[in-house]
Amino acid sequence: MELLSETSTLQSILLFGLLKVVLVIAVLMPMISYSVMAERRICAAIQDRIGPNRVGPFGLLQPIADGLKFLLKEDFTPHHVRKVYFWLAPAVSMIPPFLTIAVIPFGSTLGSQNMVIANLNVGILFTFSVVSLGVYGIVLAGYASNSKYPFLGGIRASAQMISYEIAMGMSVVPLFMLVGDLNLGKVIAYQASGAWLIFKQPLAFVIFLVAAFAETNRLPFDLPESETELVSGYHTEYSSMKFALFFLGEYAAMISISALMVTLFLGGWTLPFWGLAAPASSLIGGLIHIGIFLVKLGLFMGLFIWIRWMLPRFRYDQLMDLGWRRFLPLALLNIVVTAAFLWFFQSN
Amino acid sequence: MIVQRKALSWWERLYIPALLSGFRVTLRHFFKKKVTMQYPEERWVVPEGYRGAPYLVKDQDERTKCVSCQLCEFVCPPKAIKITPPGPTVNHSTGNVEKEPADFEINMLRCIFCGYCQEVCPEEAIFLQKDYSLTGESREEMIYHKDKLLDLGGVHQDGIKKWEKKLKDAEAQGMTS
Numbered sequence: 104m105e106l107l108s109e110t111s112t113l114q115s116i117l118l119f120g121l122l123k124v125v126l127v128i129a130v131l132m133p134m135i136s137y138s139v140m141a142e143r144r145i146c147a148a149i150q151d152r153i154g155p156n157r158v159g160p161f162g163l164l165q166p167i168a169d170g171l172k173f174l175l176k177e178d179f180t181p182h183h184v185r186k187v188y189f190w191l192a193p194a195v196s197m198i199p200p201f202l203t204i205a206v207i208p209f210g211s212t213l214g215s216q217n218m219v220i221a222n223l224n225v226g227i228l229f230t231f232s233v234v235s236l237g238v239y240g241i242v243l244a245g246y247a248s249n250s251k252y253p254f255l256g257g258i259r260a261s262a263q264m265i266s267y268e269i270a271m272g273m274s275v276v277p278l279f280m281l282v283g284d285l286n287l288g289k290v291i292a293y294q295a296s297g298a299w300l301i302f303k304q305p306l307a308f309v310i311f312l313v314a315a316f317a318e319t320n321r322l323p324f325d326l327p328e329s330e331t332e333l334v335s336g337y338h339t340e341y342s343s344m345k346f347a348l349f350f351l352g353e354y355a356a357m358i359s360i361s362a363l364m365v366t367l368f369l370g371g372w373t374l375p376f377w378g379l380a381a382p383a384s385s386l387i388g389g390l391i392h393i394g395i396f397l398v399k400l401g402l403f404m405g406l407f408i409w410i411r412w413m414l415p416r417f418r419y420d421q422l423m424d425l426g427w428r429r430f431l432p433l434a435l436l437n438i439v440v441t442a443a444f445l446w447f448f449q450s451n
Numbered sequence: 452m453i454v455q456r457k458a459l460s461w462w463e464r465l466y467i468p469a470l471l472s473g474f475r476v477t478l479r480h481f482f483k484k485k486v487t488m489q490y491p492e493e494r495w496v497v498p499e500g501y502r503g504a505p506y507l508v509k510d511q512d513e514r515t516k517c518v519s520c521q522l523c524e525f526v527c528p529p530k531a532i533k534i535t536p537p538g539p540t541v542n543h544s545t546g547n548v549e550k551e552p553a554d555f556e557i558n559m560l561r562c563i564f565c566g567y568c569q570e571v572c573p574e575e576a577i578f579l580q581k582d583y584s585l586t587g588e589s590r591e592e593m594i595y596h597k598d599k600l601l602d603l604g605g606v607h608q609d610g611i612k613k614w615e616k617k618l619k620d621a622e623a624q625g626m627t628s
Contacts, residue, residue, distance in 0.1 A: 149477045153487040413473040 123220050127204060135354045136166035142408045149412045173347035181248075181340050188247035193341065193348035196240025200355035202233045207362045208288050210372050210393035211382035218372075218393060219288060226287040227279065230363055231272055234318060237356055238264040241320070241327050241337045244349070248340040256336030259419065260327035263317055266426030267324075271314035273434035274307045277441035278367060291371035295381070301368040306437050308368045310430050315364060317422065319356040321407055323414040324422055331416070361403035365396065372396040497581040502566050504582040506604030507555060507597065508575075514614050515601060516576035519552040523568035523577055531561035532568060549617065555597040559585050575607065 140155070140162070147154025156162035180189065206226040210218030223229050238260050245257015278300055279285055282293040294300055301308045317324040328336035338349045365371060372392040382392075417425070462468060488495065497503070510516055519536040535554040566579045582603070587593040595603075 145481075147487075148481045148485070151480055151483055151486050153485050153489070409477065413477045414470075 119216050120220065123216070123218075124205075127209070127220060128201075131201070131204065131355070131358065133166075134358060135351050136170060138354050138358065138404055138408075139169070139350070140166045141404070142411075145405070145408050146412045149409075170347075173344055176343040178343040178345065181250075183249050184340060185247045185249055188243050189340075190345075192240050192244035192247055193345045193352070194240075195243055196237055197348045197352040197355065199233045199237040199240075200352060200359040203230050203359040204362060206230055206287060207359070207366055208291060208371055209362070209396050210389055213386060213389040213393075217288070218389065222286070222288055224284075224286050227275065227285050227290075227367075230287075230359075231268075234356075234360070234363075235264065235268050237318075237352070240349075240352065244337040244341070245327075248337070250340060252333045252335075252339045253337050256327040256329075256333050256339070259329075259333075260320070260337065262419070263320075263324065263326055263422060263426075266423045267314045267317040267430075270310055270426050270430035270434050271318065273431060273438065274310035274314065275367060276434075276438050277304055277307055280438070280441050280445060287366050287371075290367060291373060294370040295373040295375075299368065299370040299375075304368075304437070304441070306433060308364075310434050310437075311364065311367070313425075313430065315360045316407070316410065317426070319360055319407070320353060321357065322411040323417050325416060326419060326422060329416060357404060357407050358400065361400050361407065362396075364403055365399040369399050371399075497583070501581055501583075502564050502579040504559060504564065504585055504603075505557060505562065505566075505568050505577050505579050506582075507577055507600040508604040508607035509601060510609040510612075510614065511606055512612075512614060513606075515551045515597075516574050516607070516609070517552055517555060518574050518576070519550040520573060522571045522573065526567045526571045528565060528567065529561040529563050531558045531563075532556065533558075549614075552597060555600060556594055557600060558594045559587075560590060560593045575609070578604065578607065580604065 143165075144154040144162075154162070155165045158164040158168045180186070205220040206223050206229050208217070208219040208222075212218060241260040242257045245253045245255075245260065248254070278290070281300070281303065282290050284290070284293075290300075297303075316322075320327055326336075327333075328338070330336075333339070338346055341349060372395050374395055507515065507517055519534055521534050521536070524530075524532045524534050533556040534552050535556075537550050537553045564579060568577050569579050580603070585593065
């Protein structure tokens with residue numbers, strides 16, 4: 104404690120910043136592997152099966168066995184690939200989801216610290232710019248693999264990204280017109296003071312949700328991967344740990360986009376009752392807030408997984424039609440309506 | 452024949468009814484009884500007449516029925532069976548009226564469970580039984596010898612009781628001591 108009081112502001116920012124980064128990574132990595140586990144169990148249940156239940160009690164050690172398997176597998180690089188990009192692509196698809204987590208407030212306060220790694224004033228712009236980098240990993244993988252199926256997967260990924268990114272960006276504009284700030288912490292404070300934005304902007308939520316599925320390449324929009332026609336799309340040529348990075352990247356993207364949706368539409372770490380809307384004053388309160396955030400996150404993850412085993416894959420042109428001709432006009436309309444609403448009420 | 456595709460109504464084109472029915476179906480299956488059989492603990496009931504691994508049988512008097520005729524060895528398509536006949540040594544307990552094999556090997560790695568041995572056996576001494584999953588840690592372990600085959604085979608009720616008659620004949624001729 105004496106040591107802490109002696110440190111300067113910069114030092115304490117560095118120290119606690121680093122501590123938070125380590126903590127978030129330490130929580131995030133098991134979350135990713137256990138969401139894979141959850142996916143397998145839920146999918147099994149939907150298909151009238153039991154799923155992996157052999158490794159450890161209830162199969163709970165299965166992710167560890169899987170990870171070990173990926174580490175020990177032969178890392179095979181086909182001779183026809185473009186080596187540099189081939190090695191670069193998995194990393195590029197893995198990093199953006201992790202960067203996104205950095206600006207998400209995952210709790211109120213713990214002691215004197217805000218439970219957010221980087222409290223950026225342009226939080227949402229940062230997340231959008233970083234999230235859209237994720238597609239480069241896939242496109243790069245498609246290009247580097249230098250064979251037909253990954254190539255088609257890469258092309259699909261880029262077309263899909265173009266179709267959805269705009270609708271996604273447009274769908275959240277009304278939110279920030281209401282809040283009047285781009286900082287995600289302010290968005291949560293706004294929701295805590297009134298109703299959650301899912302109730303104020305249901306249309307924006309629907310568009311964002313659908314775009315999130317496309318963004319994370321999850322079914323019904325997993326066109327870059329589509330096992331049925333493209334073998335396994337962009338990661339056809341990948342094996343071992345490089346494949347595992349794509350795999351983890353996909354689930355990390357799901358987690359980060361779920362966290363973003365929780366923050367934007369479901370009031371982040373707040374609950375509107377039992378006085379849980381205000382920042383915590385005690386350590387336990389802070390932990391409860393983190394717990395609330397994780398539960399909401401889990402709900403979205405469950406939705407992601409459930410939808411995957413429910414809906415068939417969209418066709419290539421249907422997806423672009425949905426993005427350009429349905430959701431973009433709807434999102435623009437939503438902006439106009441919200442603007443008119445605000446203008447009408449603020450001018451009175 | 453040309454099947455006219457029905458135009459979707461406005462409500463159907465919204466995709467919401469499809470979503471809802473999808474949720475209904477997946478939710479129903481989620482809580483349904485699972486069909487997975489957890490294999491080593493649960494096993495399916497092997498039907499009558501199933502052709503599993505071939506084992507040697509004994510009759511109700513605990514006598515080995517095989518007489519080393521080597522027909523099964525001859526007919527076996529993958530050459531999985533190897534019989535070592537007893538040679539000239541006399542087995543006094545049976546009166547040496549029939550040749551009980553000194554050793555009877557079935558290489559279960561080669562066996563294709565075709566059932567020719569059972570079909571060809573004149574003594575009804577070998578039967579395809581209900582075992583379908585044979586395991587071992589080495590190739591040697593997968594070669595089943597006479598004792599093991601007899602243990603696994605069990606008893607086959609023999610209506611003819613050939614041995615009893617043979618033993619009486621042998622005693623009458625003074626061949627047992």
